[in-house]
Amino acid sequence: DKPILVEQGLADNFLVNQLKPELLQIACERSGVALTLNLREGYDHSYYFISSFFENHLRYHARFL
16 A cells, blocks of 8 residues: 655644544554654645645655656
């Protein structure tokens, strides 16, 4: 299985009620799926957040292509 990479802004308005990354983390731990969950202080759900980490994601996923 390929590992999962998630970037999550801690200032995201959807974090607590909808996104709940801790549930993904628990599910991955229980099923033995490798997860890197980067919780980013000061970032929300904006384009700025996405553009800040987009290159890292391209490089990460390119390793598995």
